[in-house]
Amino acid sequence: MYRMAHVLAYSARQHCPSWDIRVKLTPLVRLKSAMKRASHVHNTQKLDYWAACVDQAADGTSMVLLDADTVILRPLDDLWAQPFDLAYTVRAPGSFKYPINGGVICLHVNPGTRAFMAAWCQANRRMLGDRDTHVPWRTKYGGINQASFGYALEHDMARGLDVRELPCQEWNCEDSAWRTFSPATRILHIKSSLRNAIFDRVVAHDYLRPLMKLWESIETASVSHPSLIAR
Numbered sequence: 001m002y003r004m005a006h007v008l009a010y011s012a013r014q015h016c017p018s019w020d021i022r023v024k025l026t027p028l029v030r031l032k033s034a035m036k037r038a039s040h041v042h043n044t045q046k047l048d049y050w051a052a053c054v055d056q057a058a059d060g061t062s063m064v065l066l067d068a069d070t071v072i073l074r075p076l077d078d079l080w081a082q083p084f085d086l087a088y089t090v091r092a093p094g095s096f097k098y099p100i101n102g103g104v105i106c107l108h109v110n111p112g113t114r115a116f117m118a119a120w121c122q123a124n125r126r127m128l129g130d131r132d133t134h135v136p137w138r139t140k141y142g143g144i145n146q147a148s149f150g151y152a153l154e155h156d157m158a159r160g161l162d163v164r165e166l167p168c169q170e171w172n173c174e175d176s177a178w179r180t181f182s183p184a185t186r187i188l189h190i191k192s193s194l195r196n197a198i199f200d201r202v203v204a205h206d207y208l209r210p211l212m213k214l215w216e217s218i219e220t221a222s223v224s225h226p227s228l229i230a231r
Contacts, residue, residue: 001068002025004069005025005068006229007222008023008071009021011073014072015072028042033128041128043143044124046145047145054117062080064106067103067189069191070103071187071188071215074186084107084108088106088165089104089168092168092177098141098143100150101146104189116152116158120157124144124148169184170185174189178207181211
């Protein structure tokens, strides 16, 4: 994970030079997953950190919250030309079994987005400890952060906020969008089979090879740059 986080920090510095960049890897805290899945604990801890960052930021602060296994390929400043309080990434209809990916969240800090993040965290914690609550939402949205995010949206916890959907193809190119990757992509998500291709040299599909080589070229460029990862 450290290698991916370092590449993310480097890519953010290259494409968003005026931004306050914070990349943090935190020790695993003592949480228990009702499904006994370490990934659910890791993602709960990440979401708690995201919410704390939003809670502590001044009103009017614009923030992009990213999973550490992402890399920025183009400037993100155009994002702020779009009117929203909260934005999240959606997959093209029919491209994947789950409609959203929770690895990229964009927002403007205000009382409403702070309240939404707190409510999302609360739903996530409840699902972490209660399998029966989690399963139907995991079946619909996947994972735990996505499951609780879908729950929060469907239970109107974003009421009063201007919520916008962003296409994964441009803003969070992951499983559903790798096959149709294009120069318009701004954020690439290094997960599942693409991660296996990069780190384990297991290439399941030919369309992953250019993405694998792209990430590796960025990592090579990042080697001589100091780390921006907070401890």
